[in-house]
Amino acid sequence: MLQDLRELYTNPDKIERIGIVLNDCLTSMEKEMTLSSAEDEEEQDPTILLWLFYFMAQHHLFQRQVEPALEFVNKAIAHTPTHLDLYTLKGKIYQVAGARDKAAVLHEEARILDKADRAINAIAAMYFLKDGQTTQGKDTMDLFVKECGYDGGVHDNQTMWFEECTGRSHYANKEYRQSLKEYWHVVWHSYNMHDDLQDYYGYSMRRYSLQTFEDMLTFSDKTKW
Numbered sequence: 487m488l489q490d491l492r493e494l495y496t497n498p499d500k501i502e503r504i505g506i507v508l509n510d511c512l513t514s515m516e517k518e519m520t521l522s523s524a525e526d527e528e529e530q531d532p533t534i535l536l537w538l539f540y541f542m543a544q545h546h547l548f549q550r551q552v553e554p555a556l557e558f559v560n561k562a563i564a565h566t567p568t569h570l571d572l573y574t575l576k577g578k579i580y581q582v583a584g585a586r587d588k589a590a591v592l593h594e595e596a597r598i599l600d601k602a603d604r605a606i607n608a609i610a611a612m613y614f615l616k617d618g619q620t621t622q623g624k625d626t627m628d629l630f631v632k633e634c635g636y637d638g639g640v641h642d643n644q645t646m647w648f649e650e651c652t653g654r655s656h657y658a659n660k661e662y663r664q665s666l667k668e669y670w671h672v673v674w675h676s677y678n679m680h681d682d683l684q685d686y687y688g689y690s691m692r693r694y695s696l697q698t699f700e701d702m703l704t705f706s707d708k709t710k711w
Contacts, residue, residue, distance in 0.1 A: 495548045508545055512538045536565045543575055552583045570596040570606060577613060586617040597626070604630050611648070615655040620664075623655060644675045680706050 494500040511521045515535045520527040539562035546555035559576045566572070577592035590613040597603070597610040607630055614623035627648060631639020640648055653668035683706055 489544070492548055501549065505545060508538065508542055512542060533566075536562055536569070539565060540572065540575065543579070547575070547579055547582065550582055552579060555579045568599060570599040570603075573599070574606070574609065581613070581616070586613070590614050590617040590619060590622075594626075601629075608648070612651055615648075615651040618655055618658050620652060620655040620659060620661070623652065641671050644679075646672050646675055649675075 491504065494504070512535075514520050514522055514527075515530060515538055518527075519529045519532070519535070521530060521534070539558045543555045543558035543562065546552075546558065556576070556579055559572060559579060562569075563572045563576070573592045573596035577589040577596070580586075580592065581589040590610075593606075593610040593613040597606050600606060607626060611623045611626035614620075614626060627640065631643075639645075649668045649671045653665045653672070656662070656665035656668060683702065
């Protein structure tokens, strides 16, 4: 929910109002398990308290207030220690605080909670790369692409975001040759995509809206070197 309201966090008055609403709901839930103090208010499910802790942590994270954000996310984890979203949120808080090693560990904990989730697997791999743990990041990503190998699973599928993150990780570790190799794949993909799109311009004009077609052209222009 708060992610949808993030653009409001540029306005101090709106930030204050969101904080007041969340604090009032949280206070009422902790006292009477209701969202307000009204006499006819229905008792809420305990999971409402969990998500209020989560939203309060997000509220402080968006303001880059690390300590109160950690306080609320720890309360949420104590409430429901098996919810992986809590660990990814805590990892993001540590990432903002500059503790990339702790962020990587927490995202790995979240991955372990649901080993069948391809998305959280990729996110955990990304946070390892952000911490400069290139081998661990590749190994984590390899859990879902090992049948076709790294080159087939990442390069052949044009997984540009992972190639870019891996290139940065190699560069941070002063492994310049490996970094250049990853960035070469990113550039090569962009050239191939640019060439492929030329065959579909006429089709796209019939199949998509002009806005979507313009977005495609803009993307092509920005990724063409």
